[in-house]
Amino acid sequence: MTLSIVILAAGEGLRMKSKFPKVLHELAGRPLMDYALATARAAAPDYRPVVVIGNGAEAVRAHLGDAAEIVVQAERLGTGHAVLQTRELLAGRCRRVLVSYADMPLLRPETLRWLVREQEDNSGPFTMLTAVAAAPRGFGRVVRNASGGVQAIVEEAAATPEQLAIRELNAGVYCFEADWLWGQLDRLPLSAQGEYYLTDLAGLATAEGLAVRGLPVTDPDEAIGVNTRLHLAEAEAALRRRINRGWLENGVIMPDPATVYVGPDVVIGQDTVIYPNTHLIGRTSVGEDCRLGPNAIIRDTIMGEGCKVLASDLQSAELGNQVEIGPFARLRKGARLRDGVHVGNFGEIKNSTLGPGVKMGHFSYVGDATLGEGVNIGAGTVTCNYDGVHKYPTVIGAGAFIGSDTMLVAPVTLGEGAKTGAGAVVTRDIPPNSLAVGQPARVIKRWDAGGE
Secondary structure, eight states: OOEEEEEEEOOOOGGGOOSSOGGGSEETTEEHHHHHHHHHHHHOTTSOOEEEEBTBHHHHHHHHTTSSEEEEOSSOOOHHHHHHTTHHHHTTTOSEEEEEETTOTTOOHHHHHHHHHHHHTOSSSEEEEEEEOSOOTTOOEEEEOTTSSEEEEEOGGGOOHHHHTOOEEEEEEEEEEHHHHHHHGGGOOBOTTSOBOGGGHHHHHHHTTOOEEEEEOSSGGGGOOOOSHHHHHHHHHHHHHHHHHHHHTTTOBOSSGGGEEEOTTOEEOTTOEEOTTEEEESSOEEOTTOEEOSSOEEESOEEOSSOEEOSOEEESOEEOSSOEEOSSOEEOTTOEEOTTOEEOTTOEEESOEEOTTOEEOSSOEEESEEEOTTOEEOTTOEEEOBOSSOBOOEEEOTTOEEOTTOEEESSEEEOTTOEEOTTOEEOSOBOTTEEEETTTTEEEEEOBTTBO
């Protein structure tokens, strides 16, 4: 094996001020740990990453499952000690070891591949990523020698005022020659804080006259490490800028991208317009030529082409083409709207299929129901699907017309072309092409399928 990737995820995360492990805090709906794993797998798809865990080990282990090899750092004695825990597993297995952190979610796979290529050409024992940034975020400073090589990495707590003025920061990502690394970890000095720092390897290498190469990342956002809630918010903003920029470059329209939130797993078709304060979350897929927002929240929803969603909340729904939603509508799990459906203000749909061309104007609830093509739902209609113990279905045939304030007490079936009068309480099935009125509703008129 040529390469092993080690992800350090054992830190206490005290500055997060949380009862949860830092690496399980979410960024754009995904745990930080997942970003590190995805980047490692994309950078080196042939190699299974190794994750060093410690704080909250059982929760992190359960989250990882079989996505990585796991090594436990029982005592948290610093980053050098954390890498040392992998030596027994990896010594003799690979030629190079790439070390990164689980709290650096914005690293790109191409950056890790670049780091590995540079080390392949480096005569010295390791190459590291650096970042030039105005905000140090607690990172160590990179001290270079007269020839431009890395002479030392000075932790912020130990830096002199002159060193604190250095703007080149240690990003904490390294590619080591494995044999050299395993031989040097035992030589790391104990810091004043009682820990062994991986950064001290730079001083050990230069003391032997070996070259340490530092590569400044072109995008400083990649070096954002999450140590506090503020850092998490900064990473969220940076990731959102990156995601939105990618969609803008691929034909999506955002009049104000700073106010649009798009998750990392979302797919959006060309010429779709996303207006301010709109959130696309989870595994949402949007077709071409849609108009979303303003003020829409769309989660885990599949949407066809030419749809319009205004100021509404959609969760785990399926929309065909040319569907119009809102304002102030709510689609819950299992809502399936076929082509041309219209749902107006304050309509709610749950676990129901609305056939092509169904119109549901406003102030209605449809749950556990199947509506045929062209059904019209009047204002205030409710499918009374729950008796406190069980849920029951409502079936409405194609072309039916449901009058305002109709209560459909499930289980109940309305035939094709059936109609209800305003305020009807339907407790029994209504035949096709029949008019039912009253409380409880009774059929007062019937006609042939061809007309009244």
